[in-house]
Amino acid sequence: MTGVARPSGPQLPPVERLRPGLWSIPVPLPTAGLTHVFMYLFETDRGAYVIDSGWDTDAAFAAVEAGLAVAGYSVTDLRGIMPTHMHPDHYGLAGRLREASGAWIALHPADAALLRAHPLEPADLFRNLNAEMLRAGAPPSAMRAFTAEKLPPGPFPAAASPDILLDDGDRPDVPGWDLRAVWTPGHSPGHLCFWEPANRLLLSGDHVLPRITPNIPFGAAVGDDPLGDYLRSLDKVDALPAEATLPAHEYRFDGLTDRVAQLRRHHDQRFGEVLATLDDGPATAWEVASRMEWSRPWDEIEGFMKRSAVAEALAHLRALERRGVVAERAGEPPTWRRRAAVTDS
Numbered sequence: 615m616t617g618v619a620r621p622s623g624p625q626l627p628p629v630e631r632l633r634p635g636l637w638s639i640p641v642p643l644p645t646a647g648l649t650h651v652f653m654y655l656f657e658t659d660r661g662a663y664v665i666d667s668g669w670d671t672d673a674a675f676a677a678v679e680a681g682l683a684v685a686g687y688s689v690t691d692l693r694g695i696m697p698t699h700m701h702p703d704h705y706g707l708a709g710r711l712r713e714a715s716g717a718w719i720a721l722h723p724a725d726a727a728l729l730r731a732h733p734l735e736p737a738d739l740f741r742n743l744n745a746e747m748l749r750a751g752a753p754p755s756a757m758r759a760f761t762a763e764k765l766p767p768g769p770f771p772a773a774a775s776p777d778i779l780l781d782d783g784d785r786p787d788v789p790g791w792d793l794r795a796v797w798t799p800g801h802s803p804g805h806l807c808f809w810e811p812a813n814r815l816l817l818s819g820d821h822v823l824p825r826i827t828p829n830i831p832f833g834a835a836v837g838d839d840p841l842g843d844y845l846r847s848l849d850k851v852d853a854l855p856a857e858a859t860l861p862a863h864e865y866r867f868d869g870l871t872d873r874v875a876q877l878r879r880h881h882d883q884r885f886g887e888v889l890a891t892l893d894d895g896p897a898t899a900w901e902v903a904s905r906m907e908w909s910r911p912w913d914e915i916e917g918f919m920k921r922s923a924v925a926e927a928l929a930h931l932r933a934l935e936r937r938g939v940v941a942e943r944a945g946e947p948p949t950w951r952r953r954a955a956v957t958d959s
Contacts, residue, residue: 625649626677627865629684633813635790638860639681641668643703648863651703653678654817655685658789661693663717665808665817666862670706678707692717696786696793698819698862699802700725709774720786721776722797725804728836729775743921746833750924751898751947780806798851800844801828803836807851814857816870822851822859824867827880829922830929839936841929845881848874881930888930889952892940896949903927 626640626649635657640650654665662682668674679689692715697705700721708719721729744757780786782797796807798821808817820828821844830841837843852874859870867873887906891897897905903924904912915923931950934940943949 629681631685632860632866633815636813636815637681637685638866639664639678639685641666641674641677641681641707642671643669644671644673645669645703648703651862652860653681654860655682655687656788656791656793657685657687658693658791660789661691662687663694663696663786663788663791664692665696666698666704666819667695667707667711669703670710674707675710678711689714691715694786694788695719696780696806696808697721698807698817698821699805700729701802701820704819704862705729705774712774712777718777719774720778720780722795722804722806723779723781724799725802726776726779728803742833747900747921747924749947750832750903750928751900751949752924753900756900756920796850796854798844798847799837800830800840800847802831803840803843805847809854809856814855815860816851816854816856816858817860818851819862821847822870822873822877823861824859824864824873826864827877829925832925832928832932839932841881841933842936845878845933848877884926884930885934888927888934889939892950892952896943896951898947898949899924899928899931900947902931902950 626642629640630638632638637655639653639655641653642650651666651668653668656663662685668678682688682691689711692711695708695711695717697708697719699705705721711717712719747757778786780795782795784795786793786795792810792812794809794811796809798805798807801820805819805821807819807821810817830844832840852871854870856870858866858868859873860866884906888902891902891905903926906923906927908915908923931940931942935942939953940950941953943951
């Protein structure tokens with residue numbers, strides 16, 4: 615693998631040629647935490663095809679231009695754009711790149727439907743998020759902090775609609791490559807990984823990352839059991855004989871089976887933490903989250919990260935509810951309790 619350029623910022627990895635005809639291009643993100651998303655470029659005799667696009671910012675667009683140039687292409691050479699899912703760090707720049715190139719955009723039908731329902735205005739998004747946090751049991755002091763929160767710049771991804779819908783097992787038209795879509799719901803309802811059997815490569819998006827676990831959201835739009843969907847999706851990718859995994863964030867890695875096993879153990883530990891809290895009596899999702907183990911004390915977690923923590927607690931509660939282990943009790947806000955164990959008489 616050859617590193618030949620660093621398009622934007624000292625913290626970004628270089629543009630790299632990973633295999634003959636396959637490149638990784640880091641695209642900077644405007645958010646705190648993760649610094650970039652990887653765009654993967656496939657060379658063909660018709661032009662360039664890419665997986666993931668980046669957030670819709672001028673810095674991201676410039677990084678894509680610079681990265682394409684290293685690989686010998688310009689934006690106008692793009693023929694297809696395949697975001698792994700509809701989150702703005704993966705989908706946001708797709709519309710702008712399509713306008714500049716005429717490339718098609720492909721997305722799973724479930725995320726395409728979510729795009730159509732996604733709020734276009736930040737105020738609408740905040741209202742929806744705050745309503746979900748209140749239902750989870752967030753206290754007034756936390757709600758004041760959430761209300762003051764600001765979103766990163768750039769339009770929401772609903773500004774662009776996909777041209778092509780890719781479902782599980784579909785093969786996008788990328789000449790010279792045998793890419794296959796693998797539907798892996800959980801992080802989003804329509805998340806796609808891409809399997810390339812000739813090189814035994816899994817392009818895993820946010821589904822499998824080398825160091826962190828993807829956030830599993832909550833809310834009516836993402837289904838009744840997104841964590842259950844995610845864990846079942848891990849089984850799908852674990853069955854693939856991958857020699858290398860190319861994620862959307864952090865770094866490439868080998869040992870997909872080992873990493874999947876780590877992710878399963880992580881969620882088993884989380885289930886244990888949730889149940890340990892409920893052993894002390896009914897609790898709101900907020901209270902459950904506050905007693906789970908995080909990378910820093912609960913009182914030091916703020917803003918989006920606290921929302922994500924509550925989402926993780928709720929995802930585990932919903933999965934345990936589907937297994938018949940816990941139950942939600944109506945109220946303002948609702949509380950959760952352990953179900954009595956059923957024993958044989």
